[in-house]
Amino acid sequence: xxxxxxxxxxxxxxxxxxxxxxxxxxxxxxxxxxxxxxxxxxxxxxxxxxxxxxxxxxxxxxxxxxxxxxxxxxxxxxxxxxxxxxxxxxxxxxxxxxxxxxxxxxxxxxxxxxxxxxxxxxxxxxxxxxxxxxxxxxxxxxxxxxxxxxxxxxxxxxxxxxxxxxxxxxxxxxxxxxxxxxxxxxxxxxxxxxxxxxxxxxxxxxxxxxxxxxxxxxxxxxxxxxxxxxxxxxxxxxxxxxxxxxxxxxxxxxxxxxxxxxxxxxxxxxxxxxxxxxxxxxxxxxxxxxxxxxx
Amino acid sequence: xxxxxxxxxxxxxxxxxxxxxxxxxxxxxxxxxxxxxxxxxxxxxxxxxxxxxxxxxxxxxxxxxxxxxxxxxxxxxxxxxxxxxxxxxxxxxxxxxxxxxxxxxxxxxxxxxxxxxxxxxxxxxxxxxxxxxxxxxxxxxxxxxxxxxxxxxxxxxxxxxxxxxxxxxxxxxxxxxxxxxxxxxxxxxxxxxxxxxxxxxxxxxxxxxxxxxxxxxxxxxxxxxxxxxxxxxxxxxxxxxxxxxxxxxxxxxxxxxxxxxxxxxxxxxxxxxxxxxxxxxxxxxxxxxxxxxxxxxxxxxxxxxxxxxxxxxxxxxxxxxxxxxxxxxxxxxxxxxxxxxxxxxxxxxxxxxxxxxxxxxxx
Numbered sequence: 226x227x228x229x230x231x232x233x234x235x236x237x238x239x240x241x242x243x244x245x246x247x248x249x250x251x252x253x254x255x256x257x258x259x260x261x262x263x264x265x266x267x268x269x270x271x272x273x274x275x276x277x278x279x280x281x282x283x284x285x286x287x288x289x290x291x292x293x294x295x296x297x298x299x300x301x302x303x304x305x306x307x308x309x310x311x312x313x314x315x316x317x318x319x320x321x322x323x324x325x326x327x328x329x330x331x332x333x334x335x336x337x338x339x340x341x342x343x344x345x346x347x348x349x350x351x352x353x354x355x356x357x358x359x360x361x362x363x364x365x366x367x368x369x370x371x372x373x374x375x376x377x378x379x380x381x382x383x384x385x386x387x388x389x390x391x392x393x394x395x396x397x398x399x400x401x402x403x404x405x406x407x408x409x410x411x412x413x414x415x416x417x418x419x420x421x422x423x424x425x426x427x428x429x430x431x432x433x434x435x436x437x438x439x440x441x442x443x444x445x446x447x448x449x450x451x452x453x454x455x456x457x458x459x460x461x462x463x464x465x466x467x468x469x470x471x472x473x474x475x476x477x478x479x480x481x482x483x484x485x486x487x488x489x490x491x492x493x494x495x496x497x498x499x500x501x502x503x504x505x506x507x508x509x510x511x512x513x514x515x516x517x518x519x520x
Numbered sequence: 521x522x523x524x525x526x527x528x529x530x531x532x533x534x535x536x537x538x539x540x541x542x543x544x545x546x547x548x549x550x551x552x553x554x555x556x557x558x559x560x561x562x563x564x565x566x567x568x569x570x571x572x573x574x575x576x577x578x579x580x581x582x583x584x585x586x587x588x589x590x591x592x593x594x595x596x597x598x599x600x601x602x603x604x605x606x607x608x609x610x611x612x613x614x615x616x617x618x619x620x621x622x623x624x625x626x627x628x629x630x631x632x633x634x635x636x637x638x639x640x641x642x643x644x645x646x647x648x649x650x651x652x653x654x655x656x657x658x659x660x661x662x663x664x665x666x667x668x669x670x671x672x673x674x675x676x677x678x679x680x681x682x683x684x685x686x687x688x689x690x691x692x693x694x695x696x697x698x699x700x701x702x703x704x705x706x707x708x709x710x711x712x713x714x715x716x717x718x719x720x721x722x723x724x725x726x727x728x729x730x731x732x733x734x735x736x737x738x739x740x741x742x743x744x745x746x747x748x749x750x751x752x753x754x755x756x757x758x759x760x761x762x763x764x765x766x767x768x769x770x771x772x773x774x775x776x777x778x779x780x781x782x783x784x785x786x787x788x789x790x791x792x793x794x795x796x797x798x799x800x801x802x803x804x805x806x807x808x809x810x811x812x813x814x815x816x817x818x819x820x821x822x823x824x825x826x827x828x829x830x831x832x833x834x835x836x837x838x839x840x841x842x843x844x845x846x847x848x849x850x851x852x853x854x855x856x857x858x859x860x861x862x863x864x865x866x867x868x869x870x871x872x873x874x875x876x877x878x879x880x881x882x883x
Contacts, residue, residue, distance in 0.1 A: 260662050310849055316662050317591045318848050321791060325848070328784060328841030445780065449673060452666045460662060490681040497670040504667060505655050 230360050232482050238366035240474020241373030242428055246451035247458060247466035248380060249424035253304075255397035255461045256417050257312055259319040263303070263327040264451060265444030267422060269334060271296040271429030272439040276343050285348055293426035300422020301415055303330070309414060327444070334441040342438035351434055369431050376427060377467065380420070384463065389416050397461070453500050459510025468511050473500075526859040530720060536864070541716045543862035544798045548712050551575070551802050552705045559701055566769075567813055572704035573765045575805040578789045579711045580758030582801040585790060587724055587751045589731035590661070593783055594668030597675035598645035598756040599763035600778035604679060604686055606641030606764025607695040607773070610634070615694035622684035634698040638707070638764040645760025648675075649753045657748040660734075672783075680775040691774045699769035707765060711758045715798050716860075718754055727751050781837065785812075788840050792847055794854025799861045804854065811843070812836050 246264070253259050274295045278288040307326045311319055353364045384390040395403040396413045404410060432447055433439050450473065458469020476499060480492050488495070503511065530540035559568045581595050609632045611619070616628060632640065656667050680689040718724045729737040730747040738744060767773060785808070793804020815836035847854070 258662075260666070307845060314848075314852070317589075317665070318852055320591065320662060320665060321787065322845055322848055324784070324787070325841040325844035328837045328844075332835060332838030332841070449669065452669065456663050456666050491677060494674040494677040494681075497674045501652075501655055501667055501670060504663065505658055 227360050228482075231362075232478055234360070234362055234366060234370075236475045236478035237471070238369045238474075239478060240471035241370050242431055242470075243450050243454040243473050244467045244470025245373050245376055245424055245428050246447060247454040247470045248377070248463060249421040249428070250451055250455050251458075251461060251463060251466040252393070252417050253421050254455075255463075256393060256413060257308070257319070258316045259308060259311075259323060260316070260452070260455070260460075261421075262320065262323040262448065263330060263444075264323075264421075264425060265446070265448030266327055266330050266334070267296055267300060267425035268429035268432055268447050269439060269441065269444045270299055270330070271426040272345060272433035272443070273334065273338055273343070275430055275433070276345055276439065279346060289430065292430060293423050296426030296429060297419050297422040300418045300425060304414060304418030308418075309411070312410070312414070331441055331444070338439075338441060340441065342440045344438050345433045347434050365431075365434055369435075372427060372431060376424065380424075380463075383420065393417060453497070457500055457503060457511055462510075465510050472511060476500075522863050522865055525862050525864050526856075527862050527864075528858045528860070530860075530862060531864055537720055539863040539865075540720050540860065541713065543860055544712045544716045544802070545709060546863065547799045547802050547861045548705075548709045551806060552708070554806075555705065556701070565701075567809070569699055569701065569704050569769055571805060571809040572701075572708050573699070573762055573769060574785060574789060574809065575802055576704075576708050576711045576762035576765065577759055577786050578793070578801040578805045579708070579715050579798060580755050580762055581786050581790050582755075582795065582798060583715045583718060583758060584751050584755035586796045586798075587719065587727040587731065588748045590664045590668075590748070591787075592668040593665055593787075594656075594671035594675075595755070595759050595786060596778050596782045597668075597672040598649060598759040599766065599782065600675055600679060600775065601648050602638075602641035602645045602760025602763030603767035603773060603778070604641075604692070605644035605760070606637045607692060607767040608685065609640045610637035610696055610698070610768070611694045612696065619692070619694050620685075620687065624685070627685065634703055634768070637698075637768075638761050641764030641767075642757040642760040645763065646753050646757040649756030650749070653749045653752040654745070657745050657752055672778075676775045676778060679778075686775070689774060689776070691772045693772045695767050695771045695773075697768060697771050699765045704765055707761055711761070712798060712802070714754070714758065718751070719798065723747075723750050784837060784840060788844055791844060791854055794856035794858065796853070796858035797856045797860055799859070800854050800856035803856055807855070808840070812840070815839055 246268075250261055250264055253261055271292050274292045275288055278291055279285070283291065303326060307322065308319070311322055314322075351365050351368070354361050355364060355367070356362075382390075384393065392403065392408045392413050393416065395406070396408065396410060400410065403413075428447070433443070436443070454469040454473045455466060456469070457472055458465030458467070473496075476496055477492070480495060481489070484492060484495070524543070524546075527540075530536045555568045555571060558564050577595070577599060580598075581592070584595070585591055608620070608623075608627060609630055611631070613629070613631050616623060616631075620628075652671055656664060656671065659667050679686050682688070686692060726737070726742045726747045727750065729740070729742055730744050734744050737747065763778075770777065789804040789808045790801060791804070792807055793802065794800030819835055
């Protein structure tokens with residue numbers, strides 16, 4: 226029984242980072258049909274920012290907001306320079322553009338930080354394990370789940386309770402009408418990139434706190450996981466992003482717990498095969514979707 | 521009198537079809553002649569062979585992306601399968617016992633020549649495409665792209681786990697180096713011939729009809745799945761052959777050889793040349809190879825006016841990235857758009873003026 230609870234906590238912790246990543250991606254997608262290949266690189270840059278700040282002697286509690294702010298600004302700059310000119314272009318063009326953006330910011334990271342892995346040293350609290358009712362839970366997992374819950378709450382508050390949120394939702398559903406109502410598409414886009422960047426900053430810290438080391442090519446794992454979560458949940462829906470992320474976390478942890486030793490090496494293949502199978506049964510994703518209706 | 525033309529469609533009739541197939545073949549001839557000149561320089565042999573193999577890969581990629589409008593990130597998976605299948609089929613028996621003692625019986629006893637080995641590679645890739653395509657080709661747009669990325673992840677994962685056949689994540693040695701100028705450029709010509717024939721065939725037209733308006737195409741009796749599956753399988757076959765040649769060029773490779781950087785190169789070549797054109801695929805491969813080679817020299821350090829300039833590795837990828845963005849911004853349809861090099865006679869042209877074209881390619 227404790228085993229099962231343990232796995233559920235693991236799945237929640239992994240799944241909630243995936244869900245956050247998928248939220249960050251889906252928000253931008255809903256406004257400009259961009260699937261951002263460079264998103265994982267935002268996490269990497271947030272991780273590097275953390276290393277640089279900690280090395281410079283910045284206290285941990287100050288480093289966190291600075292990193293998130295950095296990722297937010299970076300996301301807005303990239304959004305303005307690289308993606309804004311492509312508003313209205315076909316989804317494929319946007320996808321390839323983001324691929325190109327990835328190459329460029331990855332190269333900058335290689336030039337600045339080198340190819341060798343850099344270690345992210347966090348306060349020792351993060352490596353601790355607490356025991357709750359006989360279940361041993363790593364502190365980092367608790368922090369991850371807690372942070373994700375808070376982030377999702379903030380995200381929903383912004384989207385559903387503020388004027389910005391209303392504008393974003395309007396721009397996603399009826400871009401032309403929204404413009405006629407006097408909402409500047411540029412501003413909506415910048416807000417969207419800012420939110421997406423802030424999420425990347427937070428997830429970047431959580432992700433690399435868990436992994437420990439960062440290289441300029443560490444972006445692939447988070448990007449691919451986020452993509453799977455996104456497609457699994459259904460492109461363009463926030464509910465789908467949450468469902469997709471948590472489902473992917475559950476799938477991964479469940480596989481790791483139940484697969485026989487011989488098959489463990491094939492885990493990524495099995496997870497992906499499962500995702501493709503789900504997509505065939507429900508082309509609109511688990512959460513249903515506005516963007517690509519099932520046909 | 522026969523002359524050259526750049527057209528999106530082809531002149532109606534058998535002669536027009538022949539001209540439309542001959543045009544890209546002529547482009548292969550031009551490219552091969554240029555490559556032969558460069559090949560004479562001994563330091564450039566590997567670059568030229570790699571160019572030819574990349575061109576095969578881009579032509580194969582174009583068959584799918586150009587005719588269906590779906591972008592695949594998974595073609596490197598077909599390349600990997602082609603490389604492993606052709607590689608394992610052609611490793612000499614003596615080496616096989618040494619390097620791959622655990623190989624299952626039927627694989628352990630074969631040692632094929634260049635052509636059969638490459639056909640095995642292409643067929644293996646085509647089979648993978650057929651099996652996965654039944655599922656993947658139901659998806660549309662971005663979901664299809666991501667699912668093909670999944671295909672790449674699955675393939676690389678399986679290749680690095682199936683140690684008894686592939687030596688797992690370690691390098692596979694002993695593939696004979698059959699990838700010489702003759703075979704590479706002969707296969708390039710074959711690839712272009714197949715892809716041009718497909719493009720102007722009924723099946724090619726159905727695929728493009730589905731690409732341009734899938735609902736209208738379905739209502740005209742063209743099922744989406746079938747229209748997309750054929751180009752997917754054909755494209756995988758050509759890419760698998762390219763992968764087999766790649767294996768014979770490298771002679772030693774591992775699953776890690778088939779990763780994102782290869783996706784970048786093939787994608788960039790296809791976009792730069794024009795994703796809707798076979799001639800464009802060749803042009804894109806040539807342009808990107810030249811740029812890449814220049815950048816590689818800068819990466820290794822060049823002397824300009826007595827100054828030694830050197831940059832961090834990976835710059836070529838970054839420059840390709842910027843080039844891609846500028847290209848997509850200012851000329852998203854690529855250098856050649858949907859235009860193909862074609863041969864036509866003067867009579868064709870005047871006949872053309874009198875009647876509207878039958879086969880038309882939307883730009």
